[in-house]
Amino acid sequence: MISVRKVSKSFGRVQAVQDVSLEIRAGEFFSLLGASGSGKTTLLRMIAGFEAVTAGQILIEGQEMQDLPPHLRPINMVFQNYAIFPHLNVHDNIAYGLQRLRLPKVDQARMVDEMLEMIALSGYGMRKASQLSGGQMQRVALARALILKPKVLLLDEPLGALDKQLREQMQLELRGLQKQLGITFILVTHDQEEALTLSDRVAVMANGWVIQVDTPAGLYDHPKNRQVAGFVGTMNFFDAVVSVHGQDRVADVAGLGRQMLNGQAGPHGNCAKVLVAIRPESLVLSSTEPGPGKPSVPGKVEARQYLGGRQILHVAVEGRATPVAVSTFAHRGEDSWAGSEGRPVWLTWGPEAINVIDPD
């Protein structure tokens, strides 16, 4: 559907996007996730046609787009600040792109009304842009872009300006709308939760490079490197050295001791330096020493972060400078970890908890 082939963009000496290639499928909800300065917005603006590519090709359904101006591309966009035309009312904003199509006024009005209904703003047609709330402007911007039935809808941090509650509601609506319409959505966001919630696939970007493209679950469970692992969710990182003993591959992990590695990907050589990554929710905490059979290490609770439904305990273990984050569910009524700071505890984990990743 959309092919980005070896696209680069430089502003003077700054390389904003470096040799990016992506294949985005029809009907897919695709996200570009990255911190500010990662090149995600520049990449989106190149797809929309607001920036020229320095090198590479952008194809939509096999047609080259990189040399066309924005008004000739079969793409519509929802802007970060919505860009609602302040001199037009809601109806005229949504109908803006229809004028060029020279449709009868009656048809235009009907299409706008359908759109207003879809975004649950029926009866708001005569309102001025200044009379709308942030969430309403967001919906008008969406309707204005979707009324032209684009093949691709681009969304540039569309929910960034909304407060948390509204943002979560809009996320669900956006996802529902995309599934209902079947249009390809490409979303730019720096909010990893948003990317995971909305997307079919996510491309994680940093310093202009695409580091990993995967499904949300793929990114979360099998991050390719430290950058991705750190960016998507919380992650504990341990330095480790891999060695081979006969049939077994083991890792000496700082703070956790010797671990059997069975079936995990990663370097096979002797004495290879790796990084072991463990999600906070993959660790289990107990106040009594667990029996043998499962790996465990003793530690001491240093701090507690209460988050309502769950909590994160920061546990200091020997041989490691930073405490290990452990996530546990907080059960209603019994808050067994309240005031646990300073208490001795034991950490245990299953073999599937361990991810071996590249140290760089």
Add this chain to the structure above:
Amino acid sequence: MARYTGFHAPNHTLAIYAAVFAFVLYLPILFIPIFSFNSGVYVKFPLEGFTLQWYVNLLGREPLKAAFWNSVKIAAAVSVLSTVIAVPAALAIARYRMPGKAPAVSFMMLPLVLPGLIMGVALLGLLNRMGVTLSLVTVTIGHMVICLPYAISVLLPRFIGFNRSLEEASADLGEPPLRTFWRVTLPCNYPGILACVLMTFTISFDEYFMAFFLSGPKSTLPMYIWGQLRFPQDFPSLLALSTLILLFSFVLIFTSLRLSKVGQTAQTGALK
């Protein structure tokens, strides 16, 4: 000890200073309307009596009418032309990176501070060389030279502050550049453009130096006033005329300033 009223509490000393400042600034101008209603011929206290005769006196003067209409014609042409010329220039300055832009812009603003006398002499010399006959057209040209930098300085901050993603949105919705300019850039900036028209109109309407050097047989309103100053018995009528011009200019400038503000708040349109 006085109670602390906060860092942003009103400062009375400064407020009084500002009031005195404004008063002194407008004191000389204040005398013009006062004496225009005075029945005595000479400008001196005490005032004699209230009268409207000096205003009535203005009505019958044919040369005054002619001069007034000449000024209006010139000001109308100057304001429209200089705005039409300045809009693309200001847009280009606001938009594009070009080498030597900053010095070029300063250079364009130079006529703002150049003495009118020098500009007048220079233009007169140039037009003579070219063999152009002096007329209201040459005055219009002279006024455009003065008004263009003003026009740019009024428009530039507005175009710089203009949210470009509105134009991007228009292009994204399928409109080519000229249509985008027509449907988005112009209507979104019309208060600033109108402010520019009013401002340049006022400047041209009141201008004396260029008109003095560049006019042919027909004179403008400020020239008429200067010419009538020779006749002492005419002075109160000139005060009445000046009062009307003052009022007119104030209304135009005030409207233009208000428009600039209106535009700036309307323009945010997107985010608070």
